[in-house]
Amino acid sequence: MLSYKTNMLGKYGRPDQIKTELEAMFGENVSFNKALREHHGNDVSWHKAQLPDAVILPKNNDDIIKLVKIAVKNRVPLIPFGAGTSLEAHIHAPYGGISVDLSKMNKIISFHQEDMAITVQAGVTRKQLDSFLKGTGLFFPIDPGADATIGGMAATRASGTNAVRYGTMSEAVLNLTAVMPNGEIVRTGRRAKKTSAGYDLTHLLIGSEGTLGIITEVTLKLHGVPEAIIGGYCPFPDIESACNAAMLTVQSGIPVARMELLDKLQVKASNQHDNLNLQETPTLFVEFHGSPSSTKEQADLFDEIIQDFGGGPFSYADKTEDRNALWAARHEALWAAKAFCPGKHMIITDVCVPISRLAEAIVQTQNDLEELSLVAPLVGHVGDGNFHLFLMVDETNEHEVSMAKKLLNRLIQRAHEMDGTCTGEHGIGKGKKAALISEHGQELVGIMKSIKKTLDPENIFNPENIF
Amino acid sequence: MLSYKTNMLGKYGRPDQIKTELEAMFGENVSFNKALREHHGNDVSWHKAQLPDAVILPKNNDDIIKLVKIAVKNRVPLIPFGAGTSLEAHIHAPYGGISVDLSKMNKIISFHQEDMAITVQAGVTRKQLDSFLKGTGLFFPIDPGADATIGGMAATRASGTNAVRYGTMSEAVLNLTAVMPNGEIVRTGRRAKKTSAGYDLTHLLIGSEGTLGIITEVTLKLHGVPEAIIGGYCPFPDIESACNAAMLTVQSGIPVARMELLDKLQVKASNQHDNLNLQETPTLFVEFHGSPSSTKEQADLFDEIIQDFGGGPFSYADKTEDRNALWAARHEALWAAKAFCPGKHMIITDVCVPISRLAEAIVQTQNDLEELSLVAPLVGHVGDGNFHLFLMVDETNEHEVSMAKKLLNRLIQRAHEMDGTCTGEHGIGKGKKAALISEHGQELVGIMKSIKKTLDPENIFNPENIF
Secondary structure (H helix, E strand, O other), X not given: OXXXXXXXXXXXXXXXXXHHHHHHHHHHHEEOOHHHHHHHOOOOOOXXXXXXXXXXXXXXXXHHHHHHHXXXXXXXXXXXXXXXXXXXXXXXXXXXXEEEEHHHOOOEEEEEHXXXXXXXXXXXXXXXXXXXXXXXXXXXXXXXXXXXXHHHHHHXXXXXXXXXXXXXXXXXXXXXXXXXXXXOEEEOOOOOOOOOOOOOHHHHHXXXXXXXXXXXXXXXXXXXXXXXXXXXXXXXXOHHHHHHHHHHHHHOOOOOOEEEEEOHHHHHHHHHHHOOOOOOOOEEEEEEXXXXXXXXXXXXXXXXXXXXXXXXXXXXXXXXXXXXXXXXXXXXXXXXXXXXXXXOEEEEEEEEOOHHHHHHHHHHHXXXXXXXXXEOOEEEEHHHOEEEEEEEXXXXXXXXXXXXXXXXXXXXXXXXXXXXXXXXXXXXXXXXXXXXXXXXXXXXXXXXXXHHHHHOOOOOEOOOOOO | OOOOOEEOOEEOOOHHHHHHHHHHHHHHHEEOOHHHHHHHOOOOOXXXXXXXXXXXXXXXXXXXXXXXXXXXHOOOOEEEEOOOOOOOOOOOOOOOOEEEEHHHOOOEEEEEHHHOEEEEEOOOEXXXXXXXXXOOOEEOOOOOOOOOEHHHHHHOOOOOOOHHHHOOHHXXXXXXXXXXXOXXXXXXXXXXXXXXXXXXXXXXXXXXXXXXXXXXXXXXXXXXXXXXXXXXXXXXXXXXXXXXXXXXXXXXXXOOOEEEEEOHHHHHXXXXXHOOOOOOOOEEEXXXXXXXXXXXXXXXXXXXXXXXXXXXXXXXXXXXXXXXXXXXXXXXXXXXXXXXXXXXXXXXXEEEOOHHHHHHHHHHHHHHHHHOOOEOOXXXXXXXXXXXXXXXXXXXXXXXXXXXXXXXXXXXXXXXXXXXXXXXXXXXXXXXXXXXXXXXXXXXXXXXXXXXXXXXXXXXXOOOOOO
């Protein structure tokens, strides 16, 4: 890591050198307060905090355009900040600079109910959007565990439990508006459902982790609230059978809306944390969307499949409250895992493999954990071949730390050997830069870098992420 | 248009200057034959032919790498060629150069049945892929009218009749392999269903129309052949009611697999061309995929909707042959339209609008046609808000040509006013460059251009397309 204030492009400036200008521009919406900066330079991940020098809360697009111009002129890093829930230190500020907190830009701009679409400011959170959509007959399916902002979710190509049926942010965004490093504001597309007009800059910005532009508005595709929902859970004798049942469900073409794996340890942790009473064995949480008859048909087919793998019984969560409790527990899995191992540091990571390799990948990972004497509750969006580890590490124990590193390396290497990816939905950030190169090769990463250098020649936008 | 052999970057070289080198490298797979060059510099569109100086048929990736290196060194334009079915002169060679015909690269590389994916060389055509998949229980849904190559379909972000349910090439490609202007071959991603590892270069290449890289291999997502299919057609009293029925079908959340509009004129043309016996009035062709009960449920709901709009009766095409005949007619619509107006030149164009504006867009376009005394059968992937015109023009009639231009301008302007796009699936090519700028603005197009310039500084890859 290069030292503070410098990178390959030369010295960075600092916001206090342009303090008067910033204060004149942003008034009470710029702060140099340490507690605030600590909140902005420290995510929930295992990465050490790296504070920005200042925090600015823009109120509108014009604020951001002004900010970008002054930052680029003075070579001050800009670090976009949504809800601070990213997991690979995306929001950390290794060279200081300004955290651009979009929480004041949280308006619904326009709701296009007839087109099943909505345009929101980047600071709108997913729960805020859920509340807005209540009663409209439409919903937005992407649900990362945290109450992230839509802008942050776009910037990190987030997904969640519904991705197996409804896709990720990659499929959910119709177009977005962003302020680019040259100070220009662009809208990447129209509201038509499909287009073949020019390069797909929408997808270039989705997953760019704040390094190419600051996303300020997003137009999202919505879906009709299903007429009927059947949800429930199902225990399995071992993790392999749970994975194989998940695989066959997908392969059978059952349009399962959610299919989440919790390993034995995670079930224990969730039982304790969320007052559940699940059998402590690998378990799938599932949900089917459709008409009353089609959901029943899906659930019946699923029931046949799980029996073939020794799973079951499938317990229906008929009441909405029961279903909500189940999914709340799934969304709280991270905190349940943390509470389960008090005093330990939690390394949160994910990989994604082709679904035919999922059982193997998970079984081998659990063998690794045992061999290396490590503890890590496991959850997975298994319909997508994506799983997460909450690796619990005593940071003061050098041996354990080195075993954890070994585990993480093996995990990524195995994903790559299976033609999978080093991250299904967390992003590269500052934590997986080496994995990016082993995944794509220097040639492809070189192309990514050349795009970065063209659009942000001074490397002002979220430096030290991805590359 | 700049003159032959020069563009903004200086002079282009010509393949005959490196003839000996090319012949040594490619032997019988390089040709300077005029008939072959005519076939390669002339698509089915209204654009005038512009011939390449040579045609090369590479046999493998290494051939293309070698070719790119020698072409860049000698500044010879390279024009990727699949099946030659593009509609905006993508394959035309305004500065001459080499047409890179991928038809010899037509192998299935690897079939991942358990993961519902397949990797093919770029020259595989969609019908070839269909044949390969027959009997496997899987199918590939993207079906542009022509028997295009998978590489060409990726390069132009093609779609077709199934896009309303299964998406376009933007959703269908898991990763692709391309030779870039720097002569490096890259694979843009892994086979995992989702990833958040770095910039999305897969989507940057999809729809880049050969201007950023030559696509050589594509990994596609496949879908399970539905257990049951119900298809049929349904007449409407007028085009507005047909559009509104289509809109309500989508808004009701019926997961219709195909929903195609043919206007009265197109029905007439198809009746003549394909020996159909349809009532000559605006008609929807539809298809529902699912289980026997869920397809029946969808068809029943659809039947209720069409009755609300005065449509019907809904005629089921129960037998596979009948259904195939229906969809064959839809895929042949262009040729039926051409045969309907012998001696006329056909301008094929498409736009796409938010579905809530579809009826308006189509009705106003038909009013324009009447006002300007023009003839144009109309078909539409109406579930996506996308429609096509086959505008019939007597090229020797100056007045008619100028009315046609007026019509095309109004069509695009209207799509833009409705927050739609100037092309839903045909691409920009050489025909819609001005529309690209009015759609996105100079700022966004400027960013696209800067990416092009970074990756292809000599503007060797398919010059004069998009920009």
